[in-house]
Amino acid sequence: xxxxxxxxxxxxxxxxxxxxxxxxxxxxxxxxxxxxxxxxxxxxxxxxxxxxxxxxxxxxxxxxxxxxxxxxxxxxxxxxxxxxxxxxxxxxxxxxxxxxxxxxxxxxxxxxxxxxxxxxxxxxxxxxxxxxxxxxxxxxxxxxxxxxxxxxxxxxxxxxxxxxxxxxxxxxxxxxxxxxxxxxxxxxxxxxxxxxxxxxxxxxxxxxxxxxxxxxxxxxxxxxxxxxxxxxxxxxxxxxxxxxxxxxxxxxxxxxxxxxxxxxxxxxxxxxxxxxxxxxxxxxxxxxxxxxxxxxxxxxxxxxxxxxxxxxxxxxxxxxxxxxxxxxxxxxxxxxxxxxxxxxxxxxxxxxxxxxxxxxxxxxxxxxxxxxxxxxxxxxxxxxxxxxxxxxxxxxxxxxxxxxxxxxxxxxxxxxxxxxxxxxxxxxxxxxxxxxxxxxxxxxxxxxxxxxxxxx
RNA sequence: GGCUGAGUGGCAGAGUGGUUAUGCAGCGGAUUGCAAAUCCGUCAACGCCGGUUCAAUUCCGACCUCAGCCUCCA
Numbered sequence: 228x229x230x231x232x233x234x235x236x237x238x239x240x241x242x243x244x245x246x247x248x249x250x251x252x253x254x255x256x257x258x259x260x261x262x263x264x265x266x267x268x269x270x271x272x273x274x275x276x277x278x279x280x281x282x283x284x285x286x287x288x289x290x291x292x293x294x295x296x297x298x299x300x301x302x303x304x305x306x307x308x309x310x311x312x313x314x315x316x317x318x319x320x321x322x323x324x325x326x327x328x329x330x331x332x333x334x335x336x337x338x339x340x341x342x343x344x345x346x347x348x349x350x351x352x353x354x355x356x357x358x359x360x361x362x363x364x365x366x367x368x369x370x371x372x373x374x375x376x377x378x379x380x381x382x383x384x385x386x387x388x389x390x391x392x393x394x395x396x397x398x399x400x401x402x403x404x405x406x407x408x409x410x411x412x413x414x415x416x417x418x419x420x421x422x423x424x425x426x427x428x429x430x431x432x433x434x435x436x437x438x439x440x441x442x443x444x445x446x447x448x449x450x451x452x453x454x455x456x457x458x459x460x461x462x463x464x465x466x467x468x469x470x471x472x473x474x475x476x477x478x479x480x481x482x483x484x485x486x487x488x489x490x491x492x493x494x495x496x497x498x499x500x501x502x503x504x505x506x507x508x509x510x511x512x513x514x515x516x517x518x519x520x521x522x523x524x525x526x527x528x529x530x531x532x533x534x535x536x537x538x539x540x541x542x543x544x545x546x547x548x549x550x551x552x553x554x555x556x557x558x559x560x561x562x563x564x565x566x567x568x569x570x571x572x573x574x575x576x577x578x579x580x581x582x583x584x585x586x587x588x589x590x591x592x593x594x595x596x597x598x599x600x601x602x603x604x605x606x607x608x609x610x611x612x613x614x615x616x617x618x619x620x621x622x623x624x625x626x627x628x629x630x631x632x633x634x635x636x637x638x639x640x641x642x643x644x645x646x647x648x649x650x651x652x653x654x655x656x657x658x659x660x661x662x663x664x665x666x667x668x669x670x671x672x673x674x675x676x677x678x679x680x681x682x683x
Numbered sequence: 684g685g686c687u688g689a690g691u692g693g694c695a696g697a698g699u700g701g702u703u704a705u706g707c708a709g710c711g712g713a714u715u716g717c718a719a720a721u722c723c724g725u726c727a728a729c730g731c732c733g734g735u736u737c738a739a740u741u742c743c744g745a746c747c748u749c750a751g752c753c754u755c756c757a
Contacts, residue, residue: 236687254757262757269757299755381752383686388753429755451757455687458756482688483751492756519706520696524689525750535695535707542706545721569697578697581705591722654716661719672720681720 228283228571230447231523233455233478234380238573241477243446249280249287252437252475254450254458255337257294258318259303262325263498264513264528265491268484269451271514272522274331275616276449276479279570282615290440291334292433293319295341296416296426311416315341325501329510330617336440340432344418347427347435350469351408351420359468360408363399367409367422372402374464380478381456406430406461430461437475438466448475452523453492455480482525491528499528512537515618518576539584543613544623546587550599552606560605562586566612576616583613627681633667642671642678 228241243249253273256266270291277289295315304314326333340347351367354360359373371377371385378384388404407428409420417424437445443466450459459478466474483490491498504513507530516536520526562582569578586609593602613619621629631638641660648657661671668683 233687256757257755266757272757297755378686381686383753387685452688452751453756456752457754481757483757485750488750490751490756524696527695529695531707532695538708539706548721575697577695577705581697584705588723595722649716652716658717665719670720673715674721679720 228280229573230477230479231573232476233480236382239477243285244444244476247285249285249447250441250445251277251287251289251447251449252433252441252445253289253291253334253448254433254454255291255293255334256318256322257297257299258315258322259297259300260318260493261500261502262322263491263500264504265451265484265498267325267329267501267504267513268517268526269481270326270331271329271517271617272481273449273479275518275522275576276574277332278615278617279574283567283571288441289332289334290336290338290437292436293337293339294429294432295319295339296432297429301415312341325505328505329501330514330620338436338440340427340436343432343435343439344427346439347431348409348418348420350431350435350465351427353469354408354465357468359465361401362422365399365410365412366407366425366428367411368400368405369408369461369465369468370401371404371406371464374468376467377404377464378460380460380463383456406457408465430458431465433458434462434466434469434474437462438470443470443472443474445475447477447479449479449481452480452483480523482521482523485525485527486529488527508533508537511618511620512540514616515540518616518618519580521577522574540618543583543587543609543619544621544626546590546594546609547606547619547623548627549594550590550603550606552603552610560608562589562605563608563612570615579612579616583609586612629682631667631669631682633664633669638664638669638680642680645671646678 229238230241231238251273253270255270256262273289273291277287280287293315296311300311300315304311307314351360354369355362355367358370360367360369378388385402385404408431409422409425410428411423411425416426418426437448448459448462455478463474485491486497486499489495489497508516512533513536516533517526519536519539562585565585566579566582569575569582572578586605590602590605590609593599593605610619628635641664645657645660648654648660664671664680665683670681670683672679672681
């Protein structure tokens, strides 16, 4: 298994710290708004990664946090005139609905910042004791200069950052790159601390929650690529300064989702929520669309792309039709090997998917030659490989017929009338029936004497 | 301006020092009352300029272009 590690900038052979156990932490949501498809892209990527690691018998401990204390949460709750906890509760429920609708597996634990304030305070105390943090007038800061390796993840030097003119000058800080560990001057959401009432700064909660759940050093830490800097860089600094040990072995970052060739983000207000996306596409189509590019590449969200994804997925399901593949017979073929080779090369899902289509071609040929035993076995293998990716979970009949307004009986009746008309060579009537069904989103396929239908 | 990454056929998207990616669309064929759908076959590509090499889309260097990050972001 090879995984691209942001720290080293290359693919590395993956070796867990403890035999086949994988301890993995993924930065989750800050909950103050609806989830959008950029989130779907990131969390479905990690969903795929966890699914795959488990499928090859790794014991994965998958932790994904919730950040439920933050400036924006407070601002939004004031805007809506509700308490922050009400806001975060609503957002968390809504997030769970969305993620479930997308068919994501649940993390093994979903710790929340507000439930880990003690750990956070304890980390900050240690940092101050060790001279890596200092208490200023308004806040407690981490001293970036005190960590020699600061910048090792995002590959930037402290000096370079000073020349970047976008760091605001704050006289309270010793170094402009220093960041807040504990915000003292606050109203509303606050906890007692040795430095007075206040709340944690951004990055510290992830250090606390990840180390609480997985230990001081763990295998994989992941998140969207926009978290590389400053969030993950700061997490490394805090954590390694506290423990003196390496924090996470492998850092994984997902590419950003773009829309109209522009990054989708809150500040640009060009985001599409998961709920909106699911109005237009099924969750399986959405998943297929997202995994048909590599998790590290940027991906442009578009109607055309979604349409292509649907057509491609239809092709997979089509190959399964008219087969009875509920068989225990598993003949690991050359395809399985190719599929796993692709996935073990840094989770190359597009390449793995191409293997699925090679199988489709083979299945279709076998069907044509009436070699059904062989076709069934291959179809069964196609399904189990696809299932690893979280696709091809339905049976093809359901897939092609669900979500239609007309009842099955009505449709069958119309088909019968049409076929009778065809027999009597009354093509005017038969075409009329066909067009009426088409208006209901139903496509007819004449297969010999039988006619089957699909939704369009 | 700094850092990181990327530029592949009409589109999407993998990969490789010499041999078909794959999907969508197109084209040809099979099938059909005709369509549709389906199946089969098929065309087509590696940003630009140098270098290394018997051979480069693949390695090296320059250039151009694009994206992400440098500010909250998944």
